[in-house]
Amino acid sequence: MAPIRIAIVGAGPAGIYAADILKKAAADREVSIDLFEALPAPYGLVRYGVAPDHPRIKAIINALREVLESGVVRLFGNVHFGTDITLDDFKRHYNAVIFSTGASKDAPLAIDGIDLDGSYGAADFVSWYDGHPDVPREWPLEAREIAVIGNGNVALDVARVLAKHPEDLLPTEVPDNVLDGLKASPVTDVHVFGRRGPLGVKFTPLELRELGDLNDVDMVLYDDDFGVDPDEEEQKKNKQILVISRVLGKWRERETGSASRRLHLHFWSKPDAVLGDGKVESLRIERTRPVDGGLEGTGEFREFPVQAVYRAVGYYSSPLDGVPFDEMRGVIPNEGGRVVADGEQVAGVYATGWIKRGPVGLIGATKSDAKETIEGLLADEAKWWQPEAPEEDAVTALLAERGVQFTDIGGWAKLDAHEVSLGEPHGRERIKVVPREEMIRISRDS
Template sequence: MTKLRLAIVGAGPAGIYAADILLKAERNFDVSIDLFDQLPAPYGLVRYGVAPDHPRIKGIITALRDVLDRGDIRVFGNVRFGIDLTLEDLKKHYNAVIFATGAVHDADLDIPGIDLTGSYGAARFVSWFDGHPDVPRTWPLDAREVAVIGNGNVALDVARMLAKHADDLLSTEIPANVYEGLKASPVTDVHVFGRRGPTSVKFTPLELRELGDLPDVDIVVYDEDFDYDDAARDAVASNKQVFVIDKVLNKWRERPAGAASRRLHLHFFAKPLEIVDDGTGRVGAIRYERTTPNGQGGVVGTGEIRELPIQAVYRAVGYFGSPLPGVPFDKKRGVIPNREGQVLWKGDPSFGSKGGNTQMYGVYATGWIKRGPVGLIGHTKSDAMETVRHLINDLGNWWRPQSSSEQSIVDLLDERGVRYTNLDGWHRLDQHELALGADAGRTRVKVVPRDEMVTISRGES
C-alpha cells in the first residue's frame, strides 16, 4: 500500500487540525506525519497569542493535546524552517508538506508619527505578556495615558491587559517578569479608538462583557457615539451579536464613573490621523477625525479634528504573515499564494514550469498563512479540511523522496546539532510549569527563556 510521509510546518491549531483531519480521512494509503515548529512548545497562538486571563479559549489546548497524545503524530519543536531544515530537505524525506505557520507580525498602519518612540504593535505586546521566548523580557510600561487603535478582539485584549491591575492576573499563567512589569505600570487611562460606530465593531460580546468586570477600572463610553442612523438600527434589530453588544454598551452609559483608579475609554466614530511628536521624538498625543454614518453602514469624515494627550500607542489593526525561504509569498496580503490550499507560484524553472500561476506540487498551506488573519477556530478546521482534500487527491503528484524512513529525519537533525524537542519533552515542560504554579499558589507559571525551555524539555537538567 502507498504511504504518505507528510511534514507539517507549524504546530498551532491549523497544523494540528490538518494532521488530525488527514489521519481520520477516508483514504487508500497509510500516513506518517511529522509536525515541526520553531518554538520549543506546541500550540502556537493559543499559547502565545491569547491573553492569559482567557481560560475558556486556553481550553482549546486541551483538545489539541488530546490529538497529539494519541501518539500517531510526531512533534519536533525548536526547529527553524529555512535554517535547521529547508524545503529541499523536506523534498528528500517527505512526499509533501503543509505550511501552517500562521500570521504573527503586526500589520502596518500608515499614518504620520506611527514610528515614534512609544508606538508599538499589539501583536508584539501580546507575545510579551504571553511569555514568548523570542521577545525581550522587559516592556516599556511608562505611560499614564495610552491609546489602542482598533476595534477587534486583539485591541480589547491589549486594552484590558493595560488597564487591569497586575494582582488580578495572579490567578492566571502570567510569567513572573510580566507580572512585575504590569505591577509597576503608572497607567491611569486607556483609550480605544475605532473609526466606525458601536454596531460595526469586530470584537465579540464575550470579549466586551469582560471589560465590565475589571476591578477598580471604570468603563467610559460617550453619548455622542450612540446617535444611530437607520443602518445601525437595522443591524441591532437583525443581528443577535450586534444586539448584545449594543445592550452592553448602553448599560455602561448608565453606570456612574469616576470612583476607580483607572479608566478604559471606548471612542467610536474616531479615525486616527496622526501620532503627534512631543518634541523629543516620543509619542505626545493622538490626532483623530470625528466620523459620521454614511447611511449605508459605513462612515465619512466630518472635518472635525480632535487631539488627545497620550504617551504610548498600540496599533491593533491586524496580523500579517511572514515569508518562508523557498516558498512563494504575496507581499501585499501576507499569505502564501494558493488555490484552496494548493500553493501556487510563477515560473520557477527549478520546479519544471515555464511560467504562469502553476501549482507547486507537494506544497500546501492552511490556516492564516493560507487565507489571512481572519476567522476563528471553526474557520481553521474548514481550511484544513479543504487543504487535506486536495492533498489526498493529488497523490499522483506527490514528491518521491530519496530517504523516506522515519529515522532519516531524526538522523539529519542530529547530524546538524539541532536541539529539537519532542512530545515527551513538552510533557516535561508542561509538568515543570504546573509545578512552578503550584509552588506559587497558581495554576501555572510559564517558563520564558528559550534555552531553559529546551533544557527542561530535553531532560538535560
C-alpha cells in the same frame, strides 16, 4: 499501497487540526506525519497569542493535546524552517508539506508619527505578556494615558491587560516578569479608538463583557458616539450586534468616577497622526460618519493626550524560504490550500490557517480550513513528491547531524509538568518558563 509521509510546518491549531484530519481521512492507509515548530513548545497562538486571563479559550489546548498524545504525529520543536530544515529536505523525505505558520507580525498603519518612541505594535506586546521566548523580558510601561487603535478582539485584549490590576492576573499563567512589569505601570486611562460606530465593531460579545467585569476600572463611553448611524435598528437584527448594543447601553447608565483606572471606548474615530517631539505626546483622530454603507471623514479633528500608542489593526504573515508569497495580502498564494505560483500549482506544497487565508476568523475556523486543504492534498496523490529517503529515522538523523536541539512530545510533557509545578505553591495555574534555552534544557533533560 505505499505509506504516506507528510510534513507540517507550524504546530499551532491549524497544523495540529490538519494532522488530525489527515490521519482520519486516510484511515485505510499507513500515514506518517511530522510537525515542525520553530518554538520549543507547541500550540502557537493559543499559547502565545491568547491573553493569560482567557482560560476558556485556552481550554482548546486540551483538544490539541489529545491529538499530540494520540500517536498520530511526531513533534519536532525548536526547528526553524529555512535554516534547520529546508524545502529540499522535505522533498527528500516526504510526499508533501503543509505550511501552517500563521501570522505573528503587526500589520502596518500608515499615519504620521506611528514610529515615534512610545508607539508599539499590539502583536509585540501580546508576545511579551504571553511569555514568548524571542521578545525582550521587559516592556516600557511608563505611560499614564494610553491609546489602543483598533476595534477587534486583540485591541480589547491589549486594553484589558493594560487597564487590569496586576493582582487580578495572579490566578493565571502570566509569567513573573510580566507581573513585575505591570505592577510598576502608572497607567490611569486607556483609550480604545475605532473607525466605525458602536455596532460596527469586530470584537465578540464575550470579549466585550469581560471589560465590564474589571475590578476598580470604570468603563467610560461618550454620548456623541451613539445614535449617529441611521441603520442602527436594522443592524440590531443581528443577534451578536444586539447583545453588543445591550452591553454598551448598560455601561452608559453606570456611574463613573470612583475607580482608580478608566477604560474609554471611542467610536467614529479614525487615527490621523501620532504627535510628539521624538516621543508620543498625543493621538489625533478624525471623526467619521456613515455614508452609503461605508465611512467618510467629517473634517473634525480631536487630540487626546497620551504617552503611548498601541496599534491593533491586524496581523501579517512572514514569507518562507523558497515558498511563493503574496506581499500585498501577506499569504502564500493558493487555491483551496494548493499553493500556486504564476497561476500554476506547486506540486507537493500546501497551506492552511492564517498563512493560507489571512489573519481572519477565530481558532475554530481552522478546522474547516484544514479539511479543505487535506481534501486537495489527498486528491493530488499523482502529483506528490517521491522521496529518496522516506524512513522516519532519516529526519531525526538529519537534525542531529546539523546540531539542532529539537524537542519532542515527551519533552513538551516535561516542560508542561514543570510549569504547572512552578505555579502550584502559589495557587496559580502555571508559571510559564520564558527563556528559550531553559525551555530546551527542561524538555531535553533525560
